[in-house]
Amino acid sequence: MATENPKRWMLCHTLANRFEADLLSDALEKEGIPVLLRSFEETAYDGLFVPQRGWGQILVPAQEITRARAVIAPLLETFQSRGPYQSLEKLDPLLWERLKKEDPKEVCRRAQVQWMEDRNAYRIPFLNGAYACRPQDETLSVLEELPSSKLDFQTGLVVLHYLLEARPEPLEGRWISEKEIPGGLQFFAGPHAFPLPWVLRSLDHDLDRFCEAAEIMGGTPVDAGDAAYRFWVLPRIPIQAVFWAGDDEFQASLGLRFDPSISRQLESLDTIWALANLFCRQLRAAALDGE
Template sequence: MQQVTYSLPDADNLRQAYHAAYGKACEAFRRWNPLDMAASSGSSWDDGSSSFLVHYISENYNVHFPSGEIISERGGDPVPITVKIVILHYLTRAGGQPLAHRWISFKEIPSAGMIYLEPFNKRVVNYLTGVFGRQPQLLTQAGLSLGGIAVDCGDYGIRFNLLPRLPVTYALWAGDEEFPPRATVLFDATAPFYLPTEDLIVAAGYGVSQLAKTVKNGKSSNPSAAT
């Protein structure tokens, strides 16, 4: 019997796919009215510079209209293309719905399905546990440093906005001799009105990476956590 092997896309193919996705996002972006996008997304719009100011997790980004060019206010390295795609998708998809203040898991998102659940668990939930499982208190410290608030969810929980109208809750339960640590990630029920399902995975995973980066760089603090 012939053996069938499967391989992941190589770097060149992945790069081409990202650039194609960014190109499509720019095409959609330039078809929208900027004032409508600003109002629906909770982002600010400046007529003088023809640009939006969008806060994504830990940075402010200037998004130029109609080109779709995105520059970090902080400067430095070029903005990763995955960040550009998420921001443009957010601006064009945002529906302006008021937050429901009802928290749901990823699998409760109507369009999630099993096809997205495995990558979400791998790229977000397992990543969160891998980074903070042994020192879960660092999750709260890192989240506070990113402007979040401590919440009563799990043994350690933190909530902050991935994007202006896209809050997320990251929570951990500390493990013991009998059970390993476990994590959950919750979204406001309106999340599907602000990002496509694939982008919710990317954004939530990027949030974990920024929490991890905060700890690695020694920027996390230990203020009193308010629930």
């Protein structure tokens, strides 16, 4: 078995679970690419880093990194497309029915969105772009450009629940982690951990790239970590992204912070998790646009 040499091995992919580890390792080995598998469930780690960093890591020789990423890329796309709740069509029809019955003026007042009479649609600001939602047609579209134009189940889930649940309540003016949201300590772990390792890979764990991506998304610099930005993800929901640069002992890390009022704007932890996933997707897309 090859010994781990930091000068030889490079991080190729952060793993979500053992199944992904086995499948990707097998694919790389079939292409003749040596693989070093590092699991955070090993006794030495005692599972400590699983919620923050994922299940583990695949490392490959530095000279093979480009070829290795090309090998696993289509497999990762397959993982993402297999989930049972991927398309807008999978949204609960009752959400659309409820929204159709709402008074647009009242929705706009509560959620701080705009009703576009000419389109019979809501304009929902999202970061520095916007979505358009037409309840009668049960359609959602990108109205103003975002780093990622992908529309899926989670996009619809967040937008519809926000339109139905947002309330005209003030911010508390302080920042908490997802673990401090009521019920979040148990919920935001394992399969519901935020996909921050996925974002960090796209940023190459680099502080400058984080700052560039954050500015593409319309973030405002704030004083936290080694760099941090505040974003108005939705009109009543700010998110703060905090970046800590790495050192010889630990890799760079990224965290999200929320105003405590988020649990009064989105009633379900599932919806808050979906919102965090959408934010991470946009940050990753902004990072890749900067390449």
